[in-house]
Amino acid sequence: MDLNYDIAIIGLGPAGLQAGIHAGRRKNKVIIFGKTSESALWQAHLENYFGFEEKVEGKELLSAGIKQLKKIGVTIVEEDIIKIEPLEKGFKLITEKEKEFTALALILAMGIKRKKAFFKNEKKFIGKGVSYCVDCDAWFYKGKKVVVIGNGSSAIWGAKFLTQFAEEVYFYYFSKEEIPSEEKKSFEEKGIKILTLKPIEIVGEDEVKGIKLEDGSILKVDGIFIEQGAKGSLELLVSLGVEFDLETFNYVKVDKNMKTNVDGIFACGDITGPPLQVAKAVGEGCIAGLSASDYVSKIKGEN
Numbered sequence: 001m002d003l004n005y006d007i008a009i010i011g012l013g014p015a016g017l018q019a020g021i022h023a024g025r026r027k028n029k030v031i032i033f034g035k036t037s038e039s040a041l042w043q044a045h046l047e048n049y050f051g052f053e054e055k056v057e058g059k060e061l062l063s064a065g066i067k068q069l070k071k072i073g074v075t076i077v078e079e080d081i082i083k084i085e086p087l088e089k090g091f092k093l094i095t096e097k098e099k100e101f102t103a104l105a106l107i108l109a110m111g112i113k114r115k116k117a118f119f120k121n122e123k124k125f126i127g128k129g130v131s132y133c134v135d136c137d138a139w140f141y142k143g144k145k146v147v148v149i150g151n152g153s154s155a156i157w158g159a160k161f162l163t164q165f166a167e168e169v170y171f172y173y174f175s176k177e178e179i180p181s182e183e184k185k186s187f188e189e190k191g192i193k194i195l196t197l198k199p200i201e202i203v204g205e206d207e208v209k210g211i212k213l214e215d216g217s218i219l220k221v222d223g224i225f226i227e228q229g230a231k232g233s234l235e236l237l238v239s240l241g242v243e244f245d246l247e248t249f250n251y252v253k254v255d256k257n258m259k260t261n262v263d264g265i266f267a268c269g270d271i272t273g274p275p276l277q278v279a280k281a282v283g284e285g286c287i288a289g290l291s292a293s294d295y296v297s298k299i300k301g302e303n
């Protein structure tokens with residue numbers, strides 16, 4: 001596989017798929033990363049989308065979109081991006097399986113994370129031992145004991161990253177799927193201990209002291225990292241200097257051409273804020289795909 005592309009899109013939901021369709025049809029070399037099963041649309045039944053008089057399953061729309069992308073010749077990589085680095089010209093993207101790709105322009109279509117509290121006392125200890133961002137908080141746990149609880153690539157990556165700081169790292173995977181066998185091996189090499197008993201409650205007074213497991217025993221830890229799904233926009237984008245809305249700090253700021261404040265980076269879909277709807281994601285995806293194509297043509301000196 002050639003590793004250098006004109007446009008890289010992060011996100012296999014409606015925004016990313018539509019951006020891919022428009023950018024691909026402009027004859028760019030386009031690559032798209034993500035998992036359709038992680039799209040918010042995967043769980044949805046649409047009744048308010050143009051052209052579908054009867055209810056349509058989100059899954060059906062997504063698989064039709066994938067077929068369309070393949071037909072256009074867009075490269076699809078069903079992996080999460082865990083790191084983005086700026087280059088002199090363009091960006092380097094690193095996947096959860098440590099594959100590296102480069103692209104001249106980047107379209108962010110990662111949707112939003114819908115966070116839920118899982119444990120008794122979780123909210124009480126946010127910032128007092130409970131963290132949702134390994135990148136942001138690993139530093140504070142130098143020489144301490146931590147547990148990473150979660151699923152998907154962000155949890156696996158987070159546990160491995162924390163071994164550079166914490167003295168002991170425990171891991172609980174709350175997925176229906178098994179931890180991939182190659183990851184189990186690298187956990188062993190890094191001394192990460194996999195918990196088999198389910199954590200149920202966070203214990204402590206002013207700060208976290210440990211986590212209660214389903215058999216009633218308490219695992220003493222100083223920090224609890226809760227990591228779900230893929231790395232979210234905040235974790236991936238802060239170091240690139242991408243601006244977020246100042247009110248909620250949840251959404252990427254864009255102009256009417258879906259450009260962010262960083263040259264060569266565009267965004268579309270739920271990641272740019274409400275209304276969190278497929279119609280809006282698709283419309284913005286179209287604009288982002290075309291704007292990124294114009295940008296690439298310009299830097300290649302084609303117009």
Ligand SMILES: Cc1cc2nc3c(=O)[nH]c(=O)nc-3n(C[C@H](O)[C@H](O)[C@H](O)COP(=O)(O)OP(=O)(O)OC[C@H]3O[C@@H](n4cnc5c(N)ncnc54)[C@H](O)[C@@H]3O)c2cc1C
Nearest residue numbers: 011012013014015034035038040081111269270276277278
């Ligand atoms: C239960 C439910 C019902 C809904 N019902 C409706 C409805 O009736 N009508 C309507 O219009 N909307 C509905 N929605 C909202 C709609 O699904 C979203 O607005 C839409 O899916 C947003 O599209 P998106 O492409 O921006 O993000 P998403 O569809 O969420 O896609 C995000 C993509 O980004 C990928 N991704 C994230 N992080 C990374 C990373 N680090 N690396 C690589 N890939 C990454 C994910 O794998 C995923 O493929 C519903 C949502 C839910 C949850």
